[in-house]
Amino acid sequence: xxxxxxxxxxxxxxxxxxxxxxxxxxxxxxxxxxxxxxxxxxxxxxxxxxxxxxxxxxxxxxxxxxxxxxxxxxxxxxxxxxxxxxxxxxxxxxxxxxxxxxxxxxxxxxxxxxxxxxxxxxxxxxxxxxxxxxxxxxxxxxxxxxx
Amino acid sequence: xxxxxxxxxxxxxxxxxxxxxxxxxxxxxxxxxxxxxxxxxxxxxxxxxxxxxxxxxxxxxxxxxxxxxxxxxxxxxxxxxxxxxxxxxxxxxxxxxxxxxxxxxxxxxxxxxxxxxxxxxxxxxxxxxxxxxxxxxxxxxxxxxxxxxxxxxxxxxxxxxxxxxxxxxxxxxxxxxxxxxxxxxxxxxxxxxxxxxxxxxxxxxxxxxxxxxxxxxxxxxxxxxxxxxxxxxxxxxxxxxxxxxxxxxxxxxxxxxxxxxxxxxxxxxxxxxxxxxxxxxxxxxxxxxxxxxxxxxxxxxxxxxxxxxxxxxxxxxxxxxxxxxxxxxxxxxxxxxxxxxxxxxxxxxxxxxxxxxxxxxxxxxxxxxxxxxxxxxxxxxxxxxxxxxxxxxxxxxxxxxxxxxxxxxxxxxxxxxxxxxxxxxxxxxxxxxxxxxxxxxxxxxxxxxxxxxxxxxxxxxxxxxxxxxxxxxxxxxxxxxxxxxxxxxxxxxxxxxxxxxx
Numbered sequence: 001x002x003x004x005x006x007x008x009x010x011x012x013x014x015x016x017x018x019x020x021x022x023x024x025x026x027x028x029x030x031x032x033x034x035x036x037x038x039x040x041x042x043x044x045x046x047x048x049x050x051x052x053x054x055x056x057x058x059x060x061x062x063x064x065x066x067x068x069x070x071x072x073x074x075x076x077x078x079x080x081x082x083x084x085x086x087x088x089x090x091x092x093x094x095x096x097x098x099x100x101x102x103x104x105x106x107x108x109x110x111x112x113x114x115x116x117x118x119x120x121x122x123x124x125x126x127x128x129x130x131x132x133x134x135x136x137x138x139x140x141x142x143x144x145x146x147x
Numbered sequence: 148x149x150x151x152x153x154x155x156x157x158x159x160x161x162x163x164x165x166x167x168x169x170x171x172x173x174x175x176x177x178x179x180x181x182x183x184x185x186x187x188x189x190x191x192x193x194x195x196x197x198x199x200x201x202x203x204x205x206x207x208x209x210x211x212x213x214x215x216x217x218x219x220x221x222x223x224x225x226x227x228x229x230x231x232x233x234x235x236x237x238x239x240x241x242x243x244x245x246x247x248x249x250x251x252x253x254x255x256x257x258x259x260x261x262x263x264x265x266x267x268x269x270x271x272x273x274x275x276x277x278x279x280x281x282x283x284x285x286x287x288x289x290x291x292x293x294x295x296x297x298x299x300x301x302x303x304x305x306x307x308x309x310x311x312x313x314x315x316x317x318x319x320x321x322x323x324x325x326x327x328x329x330x331x332x333x334x335x336x337x338x339x340x341x342x343x344x345x346x347x348x349x350x351x352x353x354x355x356x357x358x359x360x361x362x363x364x365x366x367x368x369x370x371x372x373x374x375x376x377x378x379x380x381x382x383x384x385x386x387x388x389x390x391x392x393x394x395x396x397x398x399x400x401x402x403x404x405x406x407x408x409x410x411x412x413x414x415x416x417x418x419x420x421x422x423x424x425x426x427x428x429x430x431x432x433x434x435x436x437x438x439x440x441x442x443x444x445x446x447x448x449x450x451x452x453x454x455x456x457x458x459x460x461x462x463x464x465x466x467x468x469x470x471x472x473x474x475x476x477x478x479x480x481x482x483x484x485x486x487x488x489x490x491x492x493x494x495x496x497x498x499x500x501x502x503x504x505x506x507x508x509x510x511x512x513x514x515x516x517x518x519x520x521x522x523x524x525x526x527x528x529x530x531x532x533x534x535x536x537x538x539x540x541x542x543x544x545x546x547x548x549x550x551x552x553x554x555x556x557x558x559x560x561x562x563x564x565x566x567x568x569x570x571x572x573x574x575x576x577x578x579x580x581x582x583x584x585x586x587x588x589x590x591x592x593x594x595x596x597x598x599x600x601x602x603x604x605x606x607x608x609x610x611x612x613x614x615x616x617x618x619x620x621x622x623x624x625x626x627x628x629x630x631x632x633x634x635x636x637x638x639x640x641x642x643x644x645x646x647x648x649x
Contacts, residue, residue: 005588007176014170014209027166027210046582137207138588 001050005140006041008048012132012141013037016052019122019131036102038119039132039141050141052132053077053098053119061090061099061118075145076121086115154234155220156195160204166212167191173204173213178571178583201564203573235494246494249567249577251394251486251531251553254498258486259505259638260537263629264647268615277605277612284315284604284611284619288385288525288547289454290478308478309454311365311385313548314343315604316619317538319596320529320552321367321389321458323349325402325411325423326490326567327556328584331576332357334559334592339363341597347550350374350389350400350425352414358382365456368445370399371425373415377448385479386445387456388438390429393487393530396460396501400425401491406570406579435471442476454478461485461507461530462500466514473515473524480524481550482507486531488553490577491568504530505544509642512545512624521624535606544642545624558599559592 014030016037023029039052055077062070062077069083070090090099099118121130121143133143160181169189174182181197182204184190198215205213222233235246268274275282289310296304319335326349333356335346340363347365348357352374357364364383368375380386391397402423412419432438442455457472458481459465465482472480484504489497508528515521528541529550538549557563560574567577575587607619616622630647631639639646 005585007582007586009172009175009207010170011172011207011209014168014172018209025210027168027212030168030170030210031165033168135209138586139591140588 001052002140002142003047003049005138006048006050007138007140008041008043009137010041012039012050012136013041015131015135016119019125019127022126036100036117038098038100038117040097050132051096051098053094054096055121060093060095064089064093076123077118078120078124079116079118081115084115088116090118091116154237156198156218157234158198158200158215159195159218160193160198161214161216162191162193163212164190166210168210168212170209172207172209176203176207176573176586178573178578178580199564199566199569200562201566201573202562206562247491247568248494248497248565249489249491250563250565251488252498253565256485256503258531259503259634259642260533260540262632262634263505263540263642263644264632265536265539265543265610265614266628266630267613272615274615275612275617277608280612280617282608282611282617284607286313286316286548286619287311288313288479288527290524291522293522309452311345311454311479312343313345315600315607316542316546316548317532317551317600317603318344318365318527318548319346319555320487320550321347321349321365321387322490322552322556323351323367323373323402324354324414325349325351325406325579327576328572328578328587329354329356329410330584330587330589330592331556331559333589334587334596335555336360336363337589337593338596338600341593342600344600345384347387348383351402351411351423352416353379353382354410354414367458368441369425370427370429371423373417373423373425376416380445380448381453383453385454385456386449387458387481388429388441388445388477389458390432390438391458391460391462391483392489393460393483393485393501393504394489395492395496396462396485397427398492398496399427403570408579411579435475438472438477439475446476456481456527458483460487460500461502461504463502465502465507466510469511469524469526470514470518470520473520477524479527479547480511481527481529482511483550484508484528484530487529488556489567504528504532504541506638506641508541508546509544509626509644513643516624535603536610538603539607539610539622540629542619542622543625543628544644545626547623554599555596558595559587 016039017035018026018029021029039050041050059077067083067085069080102117130143133141171184174184179197181194183192185192200215287310290308292306296306298304324332336357339346340360345363345365348367350367350369361382365385365387366383367387367389369389404420404422445455455477456479457477461482461484469480485501525547527548528546532549541549570578572578575584626643629644631644632647
């Protein structure tokens with residue numbers, strides 16, 4: 001994420017929310033629905049910054065998870081909704097605010113029982129590649145290994 | 148605006164309510180504030196009167212809920228007093244001002260490029276497959292020596308004046324830093340470097356960050372002399388004297404003080420907020436002899452290492468003027484036709500002054516050949532070059548190379564809304580507002596420029612192959628490669644082209 005190029009257009013949030021629905025058409029998927037994207041743009045004056053999970057090398061959330069619902073698979077931090085009991089420890093401990101409680105009635109829980117949500121690089125939905133990266137109009141969001 | 152001048156908006160923002168998901172990207176991205184969010188009903192609204200039809204919202208709308216349509220409102224139909232004419236009169240009666248416009252002449256003059264067709268080989272001469280055989284699009288711009296010279300030992304003397312080497316016969320036209328943004332300049336500079344061609348600083352000086360692209364830079368000296376100093380003149384590979392511009396022949400330039408912000412001010416060497424006025428004439432040039440003095444002053448400063456370009460607008464007696472320029476010591480003549488773009492020009496001047504580049508180019512090439520001085524200069528054609536075929540036809544009419552301005556800006560996102568003069572370019576090109584400038588990421592921009600130029604280069608190679616030539620030099624001035632369709636005798640004579648079927 002390079003704030004130099006982030007325009008604060010918030011399109012990433014909509015493409016994220018759309019990706020979670022597994023629908024074909026964004027208008028049908030998001031029309032008249034409140035979205036709960038896993039990437040959120042922070043705005044302050046002319047500075048804009050999209051925040052999502054950084055997939056840390058040593059993730060505090062995974063360490064803190066009391067049920068083992070969070071795990072690292074191929075460097076991606078994944079969440080197992082069947083194991084999550086909704087204690088929100090991960091929400092509290094993530095220093096980037098990248099994990100959030102799933103809002104009731106929010107777009108696209110991918111099956112019942114989801115209580116927290118975070119970016120899984122679109123591996124858990126039909127898209128397969130991060131949609132925020134693909135659809136950022138100014139290449140502000142990039143997907144790269146920074147070691 | 149009173150009841151007399153109630154001009155109905157020319158365009159309407161059509162929003163498909165079924166598809167709009169109220170993401171508000173249109174509202175956030177419109178610098179003209181045409182879109183508005185109405186929280187009470189959780190819906191978007193639009194003020195058509197503020198829309199300049201730049202398509203930023205259309206391009207970014209994730210659900211294709213937006214399009215811009217021509218408004219259906221009409222005055223009583225009148226072929227003499229058209230809607231455009233009526234609106235202009237209302238506007239001027241309202242403001243008392245000169246009408247301003249941007250980009251190139253949009254009026255329906257004949258486009259001669261579209262009335263010329265290209266030849267191809269059949270049976271009696273072989274065409275060449277450009278995918279299998281080498282095709283040469285490299286060119287050299289500069290004066291060519293008249294004769295071979297030998298030293299006392301009979302060895303060849305190198306009497307070649309300085310040349311510009313390009314991998315393809317196209318480069319980016321002069322667009323100043325100030326008229327266009329830092330990111331637009333960076334995109335052009337990086338693309339020129341990657342492609343092995345040149346971009347042109349325009350008259351606004353050279354930002355200190357871009358001196359490192361010097362090997363692919365042409366620096367310009369115009370009547371305002373903004374940002375001109377010795378290091379600047381030596382920073383590029385050639386120096387261009389701008390005598391005129393196709394969009395506004397005979398007119399100077401005016402960059403409003405609002406655009407003279409920190410870096411632009413430093414680069415132009417004028418105070419922040421001061422209007423940058425380029426006088427209509429160069430105050431030290433009133434004859435070819437005066438021009439010669441400036442040409443040689445610049446050559447002295449650059450130690451005769453860099454070719455000097457003289458750029459003129461294509462006007463009525465362009466051939467005679469070009470002949471004078473060729474004799475002034477200039478190495479390259481740039482001809483700018485009346486469809487050339489601009490960041491701002493008086494509408495009447497843009498739309499009514501000057502002549503089409505095709506006729507100017509053919510006229511100049513013919514005249515210089517007749518006078519036996521064609522080799523003293525290279526010719527660069529510009530002003531409305533839209534495609535690889537335009538380039539190809541321009542070369543066949545006698546150009547060595549072309550300048551691309553509008554097409555390059557379109558690669559960077561320009562949607563030809565022709566509102567540059569407002570300084571609120573939603574695509575981050577013709578603006579100095581930081582939050583708008585950042586919309587043009589040069590990492591994307593330069594790649595798009597490279598893509599466009601490479602695509603055109605491929606197309607040129609295909610056309611060359613079809614004609615059975617493997618070097619673009621073989622096409623230069625080869626008017627037998629062209630035939631006219633639907634042109635009258637006079638037009639054919641000026642173009643030096645036969646009619647199709649002849």
